[in-house]
Amino acid sequence: MTKEKHLYSRHSKFLVALDCIIFGFDTHELKLLCIKRDFEPEKGKWSLMGGFLREGEAIDQAADRVLRELTGLEDIYLEQLQAYGETGRDSAGRVISIAYYALINSVKFDKSISDTYSASWFSMHQLPDLIFDHHAMVDKALRRLRRRCKTQPVGFELLPEKFTLPQLQTLYEKIFDTGFDKRNFRRKILEPGVLVKLDEKDMEGSRKGAFLYKFDKQRYDELTNEGFNFQI
């Protein structure tokens, strides 16, 4: 008999699931990665990527595993939103679900893996119907993402390592679903000095070309230790 059984055995146990709200950005749109469920219940309907917690696995690890199973990606920004535990939330039985949101650079991710799950990207403005309480999770994730983007340099997670300021501005505009003044945006984002301008231009987006920048994580950490707070 295990210690656990001895002490807590009179209490009920529950299935614990992880659901991932996966955001991506492809130069013009903020997108959400959804999968077509290939198992019951709700087989064939659109859903967030999810999975069940396993013995001996921390919940953060489990979310990471679920994300990796779908995208093939490691070292992804992943943050817990909250637990969802209404009794009727899963039509097939009692499941406590812990929602996480992830930010991925959609260029990187492994299309072949996601094909096996019938995954596809949807614009945040044209989401499909999602099962259970997944819409509520997505709403909450978007609000959280906006809050994080205001005070932490997480937007960069959605872009390639090298990016242009117009790209970055477009990203922020899509996340906040609004427009920003170009000069004010550049001033604010450059002012703390955590973006380093490279001697390279991206010539894709325009004739003139736009300088590439890189996020200087080391510099950011230094400043943060000195009490600096990122703000956009």
Place this chain on the structure above:
Amino acid sequence: MTKEKHLYSRHSKFLVALDCIIFGFDTHELKLLCIKRDFEPEKGKWSLMGGFLREGEAIDQAADRVLRELTGLEDIYLEQLQAYGETGRDSAGRVISIAYYALINSVKFDKSISDTYSASWFSMHQLPDLIFDHHAMVDKALRRLRRRCKTQPVGFELLPEKFTLPQLQTLYEKIFDTGFDKRNFRRKILEPGVLVKLDEKDMEGSRKGAFLYKFDKQRYDELTNEGFNFQI
């Protein structure tokens, strides 16, 4: 055989606990309600009030029940923080814990009930050692409380229905662990017009006496519908 067993039976089940971070305010201090555990493991140590999720119970309901068991209070402000699920977090076995924080007016609560749990209030500056990851939960709860207080009128939950502006200011100062300018504070808090001044004074705190105010929830809801956002 239930539908649940049929569909999800190959997955593991887990104990799910609820832990409540209970904040109170007693005119001079922001306080935390802790209990001395009367069961193993960690019997005799200080802990947050907690309990296990039951079959057929939504997690929010369960948190509410746990809170009521300790305080005897209904209709308490209660908000989920997040789930904690490290594998070794509970020394007696694998338990997923969902943390909630509550705001109660510490005058109201039923001392006799809490005595049966050996509960007591601790100043946020002199917290006892707490078991497991409860300190991390408290830290997170305090940060969340500060954020909520900045943009939602939740501070009033910690005060009696009628309160004075000096009391309210002290509350905010204790929550944010800082001092505010009296005139600026009064201007900001009164400006939106969601506090109604009563024709009564509280004579406890001073010779002169301070006017009592009441939070006008109906007015607040009206303004909120018109797009108003509370800000302090």
Place this chain on the structure above:
DNA sequence: TCAAAAGTGTTGTTGATACACCCATGA
């Protein structure tokens, strides 16, 4: 009459917003 807390407006500073033109390039 005095000690102790309540109550009240104005000014300076700082951060946010609005705004228009020149530049570099490929077609």
Place this chain on the structure above:
DNA sequence: TCATGGGTGTATCAACAACACTTTTGA
């Protein structure tokens, strides 16, 4: 040469912070 998106500085306005004296009352 022209169409397209990239890059730059200043002036105005609003929000925030700093600040000191009068009032009321009970002891």
